[in-house]
């Protein structure tokens with residue numbers, strides 16, 4: 001995987017690799033060991049109960065009764081300041097400003113913890129393409145010629161083939177399609193893996209086929225998963241609705257942007273100020 005140090009993460013090269021290359025890059029050194037340890041401890045604490053949160057792409061594990069070995073922690077912004085620092089990291093903001101437009105927002109920030117023996121996921125693509133298996137529910141001709149998604153995966157444990165590092169099929173982001181069961185053998189035979197050390201960050205275009213893999217190691221496999229979208233895509237998590245007023249009041253300009261406050265639609269225009277609110281003039 002094309003890999004950058006934090007101070008060399010060039011937005012032009014990264015966007016080219018996401019759109020026209022493999023679809024994923026790694027950035028090293030964005031976070032300190034203390035930040036990673038802090039994030040991991042909070043996630044472990046919030047995921048000590050079995051199966052009390054919604055999850056996705058785990059239909060097979062659900063049928064096999066193993067879904068309790070894969071746990072989500074949602075609404076991370078409310079659970080520790082470290083997650084705001086991760087979401088609004090200046091390098092991520094700079095790359096994504098080019099990728100999704102300068103007023104991009106966040107669709108979700110969650111953790112995925114896979115316990116030892118825990119299951120992998122169905123190969124899939126990510127929000128807002130995640131139900132593209134129902135292609136007829138999306139606009140005619142929708143393709144991936146421009147991005148409506150970016151995914152950031154921050155490894156909090158060693159991401160190895162054994163521990164279930166995310167698998168992805170390089171290049172599949174170029175042909176927007178949800179992988180069918182007939183595609184799975186080709187996917188597993190040809191996939192690359194998002195391996196790395198704790199703190200390593202993978203930025204990828206979620207139109208690329210990918211999935212968490214089974215954890216066959218003797219340790220938990222935790223990751224922070226952040227979804228970013230253009231300003232006009234409806235987010236997955238209702239973050240403003242889930243955050244306390246104190247968080248919103250104290251939010252930085254970057255965090256306000258990520259929460260969607262810079263783009264106030266839908267709005268009750270019947271009650272809006274009687275001004276000309278849009279146009280070049």
Ligand SMILES: O=C(O)CCC(=O)C(=O)O
Pocket residue numbers: 056057112126164165166167210211212213223225
């Ligand atoms: O945790 C992982 O390795 C990937 C998770 C993922 O792709 C998802 O939940 O959409």
Ligand SMILES: [Fe+2]
Pocket residue numbers: 124125126210211
């Ligand atoms: Fe995914």
